[in-house]
Amino acid sequence: MQQRLTPATAVLLTISPLLWAGNAVTGRLMAGQVPPMTLNFLRWAIAFVLLLPSTAWLLRPGSPLWPRWRRFTVLGLLGVGCYNALQYLALKTSTPLNVTLVAASMPAWMLGFGVLFFGQRLTLRHVVGALLSIAGVLVVLSRGDWDVLLQVRLVPGDFFVLVATAAWALYSWLLVRPGDPAEIRGDWAAFLAAQMVFGVAWSGLFAAGEWAAAPQHIAWGWPVLLALTYIAIGPAIVAYRCWGLGVQRAGPNIASFFSNLTPLFAAVLSTAFLGEAPRAFHAIAFALIVGGIVVTSRRA
Incomplete structure (x- = not known):
């Protein structure tokens, strides 16, 4: 695995957080207009349809996807079915800024999974960088008052986003595992669509459970249609493409710290669209x- 951060890779790893910050703000705007699980399903269903003209060959009986269906089922569950659905669910009780800041615990999850399951060697600068990011999470959870931490009162949204972050960390590690068919790994659209095949099924199952559990409604109109268009193209297709390339080039550990740029962008966008000033x-x-990003990205 190549562990080198170039300017081009840094740009790729910066585009994704920017688009994901917009996704968090959009999810907040859609709270009350589209149920969270349904929003996630519609997002990925639209993205899958957009990619289908160039990736329809994946669905043929002789496609190399089917012998690897177990791997792509897991990737689809973690990256498509769980992560964004839990984030949208979190945004019902939390703000985009808080959600993205809590997600800054990702380096800790990434390091933990890497050491425990993927043979990653732990370095001092990775530990220091993770501790700095965790400190940032504790600051926002405490609202700047350390006595709040003693009470340990997390809102439901904080819990949901922590679970989502753990799922994303595991997903990112699985991205760099070898063994994918060359026809799929060498075609970014096919690699993403292979995850969507199963991810849309997972998200559809969760959406069905949402509607079965309680009456739901969708406030159809131009705001909802524009929101769906944005989250299907930007945070889904473009951001996942950039993130996948960045992870492959720089490695999961370094990439995870770039994901912590999301709160910076979320703060700016929240101020602009939601009036939630930092x-x-x-x-x-x-x-x-x-x-944490600076420390971890420095070369030994």
């Missing part, structure tokens, strides 16, 4: 998160 403790959290 507070002083958010600035402290930002500084800690960026410090």
Whole structure:
């Protein structure tokens, strides 16, 4: 696995957080208009249809996808079915800024999974970078008041996004495992669509459970249609493409720290579209998160 961060790779790993920050803001705007699990299903169903003209060969009986269906079922569950659905669910009780800041715990999840399951060697700068990012998470969870941590009162959204972050960390490690058919691995659209084949099924199952559990409704209109178009093209297709390339080039550990740029972009977008201005403790959290990126990205 190549562990080198080039300017081009840094750009790729920056585009994804920017689009995902927009996804968090959009999810907040859609709260109350589209149920969270349904929003996730519609997003990926649209993205799959957009990719289908160039990836329809994956669905043929002799496709190399089917012998590897177990792997892509897991990737689809973690990256498509779980991560975004849990994020949209979290946004019902939390703000985009808080959701993205809590997700800054990803380096800790990434390091933990890497050491436990993927033979990753733990280095001092990875540990220091992870501790800085975790400190940023603690700052936002405490709202800048450390006494709050003693009470340990997390809103449901905080829990959902922590589970989502763990799922994404495992998904990112699985991305770099060898053994995928060359026809799929060598075609980015096919690789993403292979995950969507099963991911759309997972997200559809979760959406069906959502409608079966309680009455739901969708407030159809131009805002919903525009939101679906954005989250299907930007945070889904473009961001996943950039993230997959970035992870393959720089490795999961370094890439995970770039994901912590999402709160920076979420703060700006939340101020612009939601009127949720950052507070002083958010600035402290930002500084800690960026410090984690700098420390981890430095060459030994």
